[in-house]
Amino acid sequence: MKTYYQFWFHFSLVILALFFIISCSGTRHGEKLSVEATIENQIPILIENVRKSPENPQAHYQLAKTYFDVDSMQQALAAVNKSLELNGKSNRARLLRGDIFLEQQMLKQAYQDYVDVLTSETGDEFVESIRTRFGRPFPIYLLTSGDFNNAFPYFSPDGKRIAFQSDRDGNWEIYLMDVDGTQQVRLTNNQAHDEMPVFGVRSNIIAFSSTRDDTSNRSRINKARNIFLMDLLTGNVARVVEHVADDWFPALTDRGQKIAFVSERDDERDVPFQEKLSDIYLKDLQSSKLLRLTQNQADDGSPSFSSDGKWILFASNLDGNFQIYRMNSQGQDVHKLTHGNFDCGAPHFSHDGKVITFFADKYGNFDIFMMGDQGENVIRLTNNMAQDAYPRFSSDKRKIVFHSNRTGKYQLYWIDLMNPLNHDDLTTALQNEIDALQDSETRIKD
Template sequence: CADMVYSKLTGEGPYFDSRVVYVSETGPKGRRIKRLAIMDQDGENHRFLTNGQAIALTPRLSPDQRSIVYMSYLNDRPAIYVYDLASGRQRLLVGNTDLTFAPRVSPDSRWVLFSMARSSNTDIYRVPLSGGTPQRLTTSTAIDTGGTYSPDGSRIAFESDRSGTQQLYVMNADGSQQQRISFGSGRYATPVWSPRGDLIAYTKIGGSFRIGVMSPAGGNEKLLTDGSQDEGPSWSPNGRVLMFFRSSGGGSGKADLWSVDLTGVNVRRVPTVLDGSDPAWGPLRP
């Protein structure tokens, strides 16, 4: 199969037998219909999961491949939902009066990291995927968001503007030992930890939006794309390719999915039925 050939040629782990969840988009800017969709990593076997009556954003596939967590709106306020892939049922996980967004599932599929704005203070929380009471992990007066687990679940990378600009930080999974890891010019957003644990990918903002990677300890920063509106990276199962979305210029609101490897040379468009954004690359199928 393709995975065996790839592994033999490169010495790297495979990624072809994997799926991608993303937001499928259509319609004019300002009235975009955004619904959940899933497909194979090459664009085959595509299907829509939601009908588009409610907007869907930032989906993430659980590592056990049973659920998708995503953001939608409840009474015009962002809330976090869980979509069950076997039944097609959706349930509200977190969301009432407070703004909740940016969900990410832990490696053991037990927890969901998310951000919640409460009393004008945005912090990172976690809640059981099965439901329950959220537990607060950050307590700064700044905006803390975009939490992502390390592959072993022991640490969390996130973004915060506590220094005065949007930067990347890491902390233990219980919220302790928070430290800044980004020190370059510009701003940093949407961190995501590699499945190998060796890199953190992010969106670099500074006149343009570009995809980059750095060491979890900070340093060794490398920008991989040179588009003007590249954002939202997601790792392949082997930790050597990133999928992201590239917005079109001219204010059209259109976006497409793209991928790039760690050399930054092999950039390609990922075929989708309609426009696409917010890709989340799932693990290899069992």
């Protein structure tokens, strides 16, 4: 589980890839041109249509769209360029060309086509579709700043506060702040590293992992952790999961009476614990009964409960890449929710259980995504060259908080899900990205 372990702590290396992004968006579904023929079989017919009507922009557009649907991007680009040559005012063709450029990671060209569509006479009609393509459909705001790292945020159940970890004091400690980023208070004060704070349904109880029981002189990455609970009203801290193995990534349920966590305690191989396979466990804090929820030759991690405690989301590389899975609270009825050749991780349910947020490296770096509870309707929420990770919903589903190193250090940000970008904001955001990409190209040339 070496990469899985290091992912959470090597912030200087970019919050590594154990379990992230997704191809959960699936393949694009092309327009069926005939009820009895597949998309691929339509290409010869469309080529013949173009031969017969070479001056018809619609014929070239249909051919370009079909090439796009079967991932033949060079042919699609040639066909759509011909369509635009014949009818330069076609927003549908220009939008398709932007999509082709986007698939080829030609971002400046893609964004310019989207801007041209938005600024046309009928641009308002395309706002929603371009918002989704841009991968930044909602406003994003910075919550913290400083020459240190702030990471792993988690909303309190009432949505008024956020717990997080910070290394501003030289080691990781747990902090609490108001939801607007003010009134930051240090909760732990220990020479060890205290990490990954989470709330359950009670606003005064936080679970976190800590190296405070490992008194060796080893470096942070080589120290094992245990799980602790803190009562915010009394300040009392109690160890609730103790083992020589590394126990981490807690998740609370059943009014804080049960806790899920990640451990490699059952991997008996004689190798360093960072290289062992991790599983997910559930402990009843009243009876001390321990239940192993996953058991396979893979790394399983990042458990997160639904608000009713019936379901657990988690990430696993059982099939190669880390993908998002769902199981019931007894480790049964397991369903794979994402599918792809990239990694997904840190899934989290909305309070009503209808939506899941997570992060993934589908486009080369980690971004925040959102999807339905069955893995459907995937939406990209961030589009940045930095590493955006560990998203968490507020209880009212109006916000998602996450951490990112887009300013150099890891800081906390929030996404305003209630106010999607309007026409002017979207146009400005796209133009700013075009200018930034142009500036980057100029610096490289110089």
